[in-house]
Amino acid sequence: LPLQSGDKDNWLLAEKYLRRFYGLPAGLQGRQRSSGPFETKMEEMQRFFKLKVTGKLDDNTLELMKQARCGVPDIGEYN
């Protein structure tokens, strides 16, 4: 069944967050949610923020992604 619109918004937010701050490669939406790169980047983000490392978009992770923050990526270069 299609995701509820609220869930879809959360996934999009997470994808955008990981792309911006953790270098998740751009790709087709929908394919990435359960894929290796998405899960790997999610784990990286959870490890950075000392959250429970699940690779999944849980409530604590989502709450943190919504917080106001600096626009510089957490890993890698910024140019």
Added chain:
Amino acid sequence: HFPRHPKWPNNNITFRIVNYTPDLKKSDVDRAIRNALNVWTDVTPLTFKKLHEGIADIMISFGSKEHGDYNPFDGPNGLLAHAYPPGQGIGGDTHFDEEENWTIDSSAYNLFFVAAHELGHALGMSHSTDAGALMYPVYSYTTGYPLSEDDIEGIQALYGPNPNQRKVKPKPDTPDKCDPMLTFDAVTELRGETIIFKDRFYWRLHLQMPEPVQTLIKSTWPSIPNKVDAAYEYPEKDLVIIFSGIRMWALNGYNLVDGYPKYIHKLGFPKKVREIDAAVHIGDTGKTLFFADEKYWSYDEATGTMDSGYPRSIEEDFPGMGDEVDAAVYRYGYLNFFHDQMQYEYSYTYRKVIRIMRTNSFLNC
């Protein structure tokens, strides 16, 4: 640091404030930026010279959405600002999202704190995983000296220390929940969750959350101090009372109750009591126990008075507990006392210690 550790090749750096936000007076922006630069000059040999025209090493500006560098902002909240690592051209440049509400206090996004963070990037600092560090990526408002030991170590690894450094007191590293020597400052219930205070932080524990969540105290309650001595919940009035020094605050959920802070002596403590070590409300009896040094008091919440015959000795009335308490909480009929790195589960019914564990086991370590 960023990959390849970019840094400015010499210690004399120029900056220019290209434009200003209408949210603040020009003098407030100038002061915030200057103070933010001073945060870093205090601990390094760096000096900053202000230019009023032309190209400076660090060009500071306010812009919105797409503002010329292909890294657009996103309107209110979300992204607040960004800065580029040291280098030619855009290197060192610092941009603030004009669509934020910039302030000089805690009412919205404090320009000084965001500027200090971004200028850290402009000098070569990357993000820190330490939630108490200035270079932590998520915004928080705090009081006191802004740099943590992690920040100072990072910037001095690039530029060295300030040869004329005045004595600074950096924020200590973030408490580690699995530190075997962990001690607690205060513990309380809050609407079904357990709140544990330690230094500038608190952990939230919930039965349904296996991992405690750590947050800066000031991020949730900007008006209570960075150090909490004791705390307890009075569920009948949906209040949590926080103690720090000779003052106490009442919180209704996440809101400060009007009329607080008040002096702790309003509760009936003698003037010589300058600090409460621990506090716990026993719902079954309607009493709140307060612990200070080797003594404790019993307070009747219904009448708002101290019970007669107090203070009494902790060691005599709670055998097996030692003579002092750092924190206490009442759960499932047991009093959990915390003293140094040990935790004592005390049966209020049978008046004895049932279990002794390490303090950090309370955080599922």
